[in-house]
Amino acid sequence: MKETIQMLKTLTEAKGIAGREDQVRTLFNGYISPFADEIMQDGLGSLIAKKQGTKTGPKIMITGHLDEVGFMVTQVDEHGFIKFQPIGGWVPHVMLSQKVTIVTRSHAEIIGVIGSKPPHIMTLSEREKTVAIQDMFIDIGVSSQKEALDAGIRPGDMIVPVCDFTVMHNEKYLLAKAWDNRIGLAVIIEVLKALQKEEHPNIVYGVGAVQEEVGLRGSKTATHLVQPDIGFALDVGIAGDTPGISANLAQSKIGLGPQIVIYDASMVSHPGLRDLVTDIADELRIPYQFEAIPKGGTDAGSIHLTGNGVPSLPITIATRYIHSHTSILHYDDFINTVKLTTEVIKRLDQEKVEQLVMRR
Structure with missing residues (x-):
């Protein structure tokens, strides 16, 4: 855990707004390269780490964004x-x-x-x-x-x-700037790391996308390059567990598992992919929460509209006080998001992907 906490500290304290992601991209590259078979970069600056499975299979793209507000x-x-x-x-x-x-x-x-x-x-x-x-x-x-x-x-x-990374009184609560979306990058790093010891029939692309905060731009160009069969956006979501936020505005609570986003302003999530992910979570008893967000979106909003269309789903981590100088999330949500994403990738194969593409 100590090594992971240090990674989270380093990623969140790095500086990188949309269009100025160089420092973050360099760090992301350094962390993910040992677990990738190939590193690519698109023309806009998104970094793409390719991890080959045991055989040629469907392309699974998992995306977080490099930039912060x-x-x-x-x-x-x-x-x-x-x-x-x-x-x-x-x-x-x-x-x-x-x-x-x-x-x-x-x-x-x-x-x-x-x-x-x-x-x-x-x-x-x-x-x-x-x-x-x-x-x-x-x-x-x-x-x-x-x-x-x-x-x-x-x-x-x-x-x-300016906000120093801080482990709070309850050590599972972590305060920092730029959880949106350095936590998504950290999930991708840990997923590729976990897949080092696992067989899976896919080609996995871990993407650090640029310019999400100004219009989901980097994920669009990265998707054009990768041409994935399935897309996941890994990001933060809204926590509804602080005073003044009612359940009809945001129902998720930090510490109760990743959010499966069924709707946001950028997309209606793919129902087959949603069901696949939640069935796996139920099977493995990984906690999760459903969330609908009437405003805002994730990189899945660009991924699912690219090419002929890509079945896509945002998986997010409930985070307090996003789009401010400081925000708070729960370490267990991070770990469970890594576990769920890894298990989903292990179970996806060509047959399941074809079924998902046909189910609309």
Whole structure:
């Protein structure tokens, strides 16, 4: 467990927004290469690790995304304050007074804070409304535009949240930035590792996709390259076990197993694949939860629409406070997602895949 925790720490503390995934891709490559027969990269930057089974069989693609939600520098004003563009889905409520890291072209890392007006000088109407993102700025502790530019900051630079990986009071609870979606990458690494000692009649492709947070883009190009027969997206999902979230909004709880997503805004999950996965989970007594997400989507949203269509299913891990600086998930959900995905791959063969393709 200690080695796995260190991997999770390294992956989540890496910095990589959409279009700037280089650091994360390098780490993912380093972790997964020992378990792969071939490493490829598509033209957009997604990394693809191929693992050959015992014979030629169907292509099974398991995808997580490299990028995290963050920001991009758009302007440096005359006083050295930084204006920025959100990269991925953010709401203003979680942003003010939070620390960020700006990564420059030379890979220098400059700490800043998203500035806010003290409540002492706010009008009543200001206190009652949310600050618009376009009115926010980042303070890096300089006094002029020249000082900020001399530090190497330019428009287009990546900005990421600051949050140290933390094992919480209950050691199964893990806090970090970028669980969305470094946990999916970790699942893929562990699945390919588990398959080292297993026979399976498939060709497995473990994909670290780019630019998921800005439109499921990398999974689309990677799917064009791989041309899989079956696709799985491994990602985070919404946890509904904190105050203020009712079961009709999100019913999953962390620690109760992976989420089998039956619907999200990007797709209606393939019913045959859903049944196959849940039957295997029932057989092996792997806990799971059903989830429907009316907004948002996963890389399966692009995978299932590629080519002539690919039977696809998102398998997600319930995570608290996603799309913010910090989020929390449960270690047991990670382990059970690895186990379930591995067992599904072991049981998929050409006959089952053909049955799934015919069942719509």
